[in-house]
Amino acid sequence: MRSHTRRSVLATTGTVTTFSLAGCLGGGSGDGTTIETRYMDAPGLEDYFEKHTEIFEEETGIRVEYETIGWGEAQERLLTDITSQTGPDVQEIASTWIPEQADAGGWMDLESDEVVDHIPNTEMFEDGAMDVATFQDSLVGIPWFWGPRAWQQIDEEIETGGVDGHPDDWDALVDQGQAYDGDTDLFALMGADFEPMRNFAMFLWQSGGQLLTDDNTEPAFHNEEGVRALQFYADLYTEYDVLSSETVEWGAADINGAFAGRQMASTVDALGTVSAYEDEDGHSLDDLSISAPPVGPDGDGGTFFGMELLGIHPWTDEPEAAAQWIDYLLRAEPNAEISSTVGFLPTNPDGFDTEYFDHELYESFNDEVFPVARTYPQVLGWGEIEGELNSAVAGVIQNAVTGDLEDGDIEDALEDAADVARQTL
């Protein structure tokens, strides 16, 4: 009796222990795995990640911790991570930072054996997105969301001002700007931070030029097309009076506020302005229309797109789990939701079929703007060239609005930037 009791106790204990361990450890391949992730801060991100880390953990057993950081500190944090080989497993990558960070060994090759079977199918992405994600034949990031800049207008304001339709080319833009008789400005572009460079790139492509030669070994932005593009950009402020001089100080918050407040009728920008407009009481996406920006004198189109990617740091202990998390975020629904939250467009084309992008405005982005969207070359040293060229363009634009721009300044500014590009490349 006594031994029987002891046996029962032992059996019970063993059973309980077995079930307890199963309860603690069971549930799938990711049991007990935790990955750390980091993203650039934006309104609404916390709710998004609270929701999706929970769903992901239920699905895979992998726990995802997340943090957000501001753009101002992101570069330094990343540098510290790369130098010390510590930090999160998965991180958001800004497209323009890829060459230097990849060269410094900051990102894992996502086609390596450890992760290639777990990342999203890259065939779904546009070629332009994959070009950005690839550096020196390595896939360093998965395109997450992107923002091509489109001509956006508030139709009612445009009509009130006595002009009609979208400007097809530079001449039409100037004609409309001079004919416009509304209470607000017809057109505005951001002019602070790195915006002058992005605007210049857009005008350069529209002018038929390119930033670097095809083999990325020489600057090409300082040729005839470059000078014409920058001259046109400056003339929009001064000669044609299409751009208001105050906008040269404007950053994203300024232009979003002005567009949402109907203090301007049109812009060339990514979805941030559209989202800001939609968020205002009484405003609807039906008020807006979208098209590709005006083409240049020879009919060339072009607009800039920025893109955010997701990458895995090579020091991760959990590459498989990290890749699974990226794969999850790139599913149509989560991808569309994050893109909508931060004011960008999904890189997964199926994201356009979700409720978040269920409006013809987004179809216009997809159908008309994507085909002419381009971005910077992924070449080592581009950061230095971009900074120099941005200073040159910003200097020209600022001198134009303050009345200090003289003949030959545009050529000199571009030539100076080209000198730096030659040394860098």
Next chain:
Amino acid sequence: MPHTTKQFRERLADVQLGDALPFYSRLSEEQRFAYKLLAPALAMMCLIHLLPIVWGTLISFMGVDSSYVQEWYRAPFVGVENYSYVLDPRTVVGGRFWFAIRQTVIFAVGSLVVTYVLGLTAALILNQKFTGRFVARTLLLLPWVAPVVVTLLIWRMMFQQQSGIINHVLLSIGLINEPIYWLIGDNTIWTLVLTHSWTQFPLVMIMLYAGLQGIPDQLYEAASIDGAGRWEKFRYITFPQLKPVSAVVVLLVMLWTMINFTAPFVLLGAQPPQAGQVGILYIYEFAFSNYQFGRGAAMSVVLFLIAMTMAMIYYKYLFDDDFAEGDR
């Protein structure tokens, strides 16, 4: 546990450093005690200040770029190549660097003048006896105790060409005929000087105010008997008596301004107009955006040497006699 200062000193005296450091054996007991007390702070100073300076100087002679971020010690030794690259005014980078240094000097000297004048004026006012002096002192400290980023962002809004209140006020009182660009163009550096001075002057005010409190009343009484007026008292008593405090204040404000990153970065952004491109911002952008740490370090060393030279000249020619007296 030592219970008295004497016991503590005896315990500390047991620590044998004399064998390891020859100079140490030549020191008196008092001096040894002083050095031992200083040792922890000195160690921290070495760790926090000296080590980065030495390391920065070292990599300024090496080709540290993105390829060597993880293993900087493997970067090739390039001699003075980084220095010749950043110091050559004929190149675009060299030209921009020298221009940034010039703007840094304007920023430092301009901020120093404005900060000192504002601080001294405020300190003199606070040194008077009047009702509400406590409230005035609190109000005058606000620019310094308020979060600097918030303060700078508010200034940024106020300086906007069309919507900023500064232009509105200047237009309404007829001082200008059309709105001025404060955040772009040549005015940028003066905008920077004004805003930075605004955030710094309360510190100067407090230090000078403390100095004013230490001036004996007898000096003013004697001067009054001799028939000195307000200006004479300030010229021959107040200002000279503040000289030791001023020496510290001037040096600190000048050096802190030369290496100030927050004000230009928050006010003008990562890509400031050329006139607002001060040295520290240019070096940061150049080094961190491009991962050009060797060349960035060379720029930092040059900026460091310029700041040190200015400080040495300042002490040598303006305060040499006073401090020599102090030494005696």
